[in-house]
């Protein structure tokens with residue numbers, strides 16, 4: 001008897017193998033377990049038929065996962081970054097990678113690496129890259145979003161601005177995903193601002209927790225949060 005046709009890859013628990021391979025080959029700061037949780041959230045949010053937005057592209061590692069979920073759902077993934085790196089990624093700091101520096105101008109520029117990553121993953125047509133400062137882009141934004149993934153700057157100033165700028169655009173039933181949430185000060189690597197933003201989101205009554213995977217938190221907009229901007 002012929003083998004039964006395989007289900008569509010995205011109906012399975014994780015991303016297709018070639019997407020997983022592209023993710024694992026990409027430069028970046030998203031561990032596999034958290035990446036799989038992000039992918040699951042993106043697949044769920046994709047059912048709303050709205051764009052999925054990331055703050056903090058870097059070299060596109062997590063973008064691959066959002067892009068593949070967006071592809072499967074027939075929506076677009078959006079990713080925001082000024083591509084000049086966060087504080088802790090600058091020369092002399094712990095997370096600096098000299099390969100990300102543009103030798104002509106001596107500043108970080110992760111855009112070329114991001115574009116190579118997406119091209120290699122075959123996902124370019126599913127992603128719109130928004131190059132600029134997150135609060136500046138958010139101030140111009142007017143479209144509801146199925147998912148907002150906050151993985152940008154880790155100072156209180158940046159993390160709060162990302163929350164204030166983008167969370168209001170999460171549609172009813174949509175997901176707010178926050179990375180690098182470390183409740184214990186001794187576990188944190190880049191500061192506890194994402195943890196404080198996570199508490200702020202829960203405290204607002206507009207979001208409820210859906211899942212916890214290491215430092216990745218998935219929240220959903222509650223009924224009480226319905227009808228807000230976005």
Ligand SMILES: C[S@@+](CC[C@H](N)C(=O)[O-])C[C@H]1O[C@@H](n2cnc3c(N)ncnc32)[C@H](O)[C@@H]1O
Pocket residue numbers: 027028029030055056057058059060061062063080081082083084085086110132133134135151152153154158
């Ligand atoms: C932790 S990295 C993102 C990691 C990425 N999601 C991954 O999977 O590897 C944070 C990124 O946020 C960007 N960033 C920091 N502050 C920003 C801001 N205010 N506006 C836009 N991008 C910002 C940095 O340039 C950096 O590329």
